[in-house]
Amino acid sequence: MRAIVLESIYTAYEGGSEPVIKDLSLEVDRGEYVVIGGPNSAGKTTLLESINGLVKITHGRACVCGLDVRRRGFEVRRRVGYVIQNFYFDPFTPFTAQEVVMMGRFGRQGLLSRPKESDYDAVQRAIKTVGIEDLAHKTIGTLSGGQQQKVMIAHNIAKEPDLFMLDEPFSNLDFRAREFLQDVFKGMVQQGVPILMVAHAFDGLPDIPIHLVVMNRGRITGDLSCQAGEVEEIIRKECEVKERCSSG
Numbered sequence: 380m381r382a383i384v385l386e387s388i389y390t391a392y393e394g395g396s397e398p399v400i401k402d403l404s405l406e407v408d409r410g411e412y413v414v415i416g417g418p419n420s421a422g423k424t425t426l427l428e429s430i431n432g433l434v435k436i437t438h439g440r441a442c443v444c445g446l447d448v449r450r451r452g453f454e455v456r457r458r459v460g461y462v463i464q465n466f467y468f469d470p471f472t473p474f475t476a477q478e479v480v481m482m483g484r485f486g487r488q489g490l491l492s493r494p495k496e497s498d499y500d501a502v503q504r505a506i507k508t509v510g511i512e513d514l515a516h517k518t519i520g521t522l523s524g525g526q527q528q529k530v531m532i533a534h535n536i537a538k539e540p541d542l543f544m545l546d547e548p549f550s551n552l553d554f555r556a557r558e559f560l561q562d563v564f565k566g567m568v569q570q571g572v573p574i575l576m577v578a579h580a581f582d583g584l585p586d587i588p589i590h591l592v593v594m595n596r597g598r599i600t601g602d603l604s605c606q607a608g609e610v611e612e613i614i615r616k617e618c619e620v621k622e623r624c625s626s627g
């Protein structure tokens with residue numbers, strides 16, 4: 380079973396007059412590391428949110444982890460880890476980093492159930508994996524942007540997702556943290572969990588085959604396999620060619 384099968388989908392935001400994603404098809408297998416690139420407003424975030432069932436798919440077929448996204452969006456979201464692009468915790472948010480990581484278990488344990496031994500174990504593993512043991516008991520809103528980002532990555536790892544999507548996860552992280560986390564993601568991919576990552580900077584991608592998806596104006600304009608070192612050049616070329624074609 381493929382992790383993602385999208386067949387000619389169109390998606391639109393509530394009240395939007397035009398679809399943002401247009402006639403888009405994509406297949407992703409287990410264990411693939413997918414990088415999604417392209418210019419601003421190409422529809423990269425909207426694609427992630429369509430896969431997750433957060434934006435309405437108006438036409439086409441979308442199957443994620445074997446589930447029909449249009450009918451079973453809630454179940455899809457339970458199984459998909461999603462680190463969003465922009466989040467903000469108020470300094471007075473009354474949760475520690477460890478409690479936020481535990482919230483990643485809610486889909487498995489149920490909102491009103493007590494955490495089990497396996498939930499505590501998954502939380503400790505995620506905290507250790509991301510290397511935030513020293514932050515565990517700090518209040519989330521008092522952490523820096525980069526520290527909060529690491530907590531949200533741990534939250535999604537604790538979820539033990541079948542598919543992991545990240546929207547510009549490195550925007551607040553220093554180069555050491557980027558390299559460390561790229562290793563973590565490589566390990567997840569090698570265990571079979573597919574990763575979809577939207578990015579604008581491509582330094583430090585792991586040395587494994589990359590499934591590169593280039594988007595522009597709501598469509599996929601490039602879908603190919605390449606090495607990490609080729610990603611930036613390919614995206615640059617794709618975007619330049621498409622810009623010339625659309626303005627010529």
Ligand SMILES: Nc1ncnc2c1ncn2[C@@H]1O[C@H](COP(=O)(O)OP(=O)(O)OP(=O)(O)O)[C@@H](O)[C@H]1O
Pocket residue numbers: 392393395399417418419420421422423424425426
């Ligand atoms: N909540 C929303 N309601 C209506 N339109 C939206 C909404 N979010 C995004 N859009 C529109 O959808 C289009 C694609 O936006 P999206 O955020 O998916 O692009 P992106 O490729 O992720 O951009 P960037 O690289 O700048 O983050 C844009 O024209 C944007 O204005």
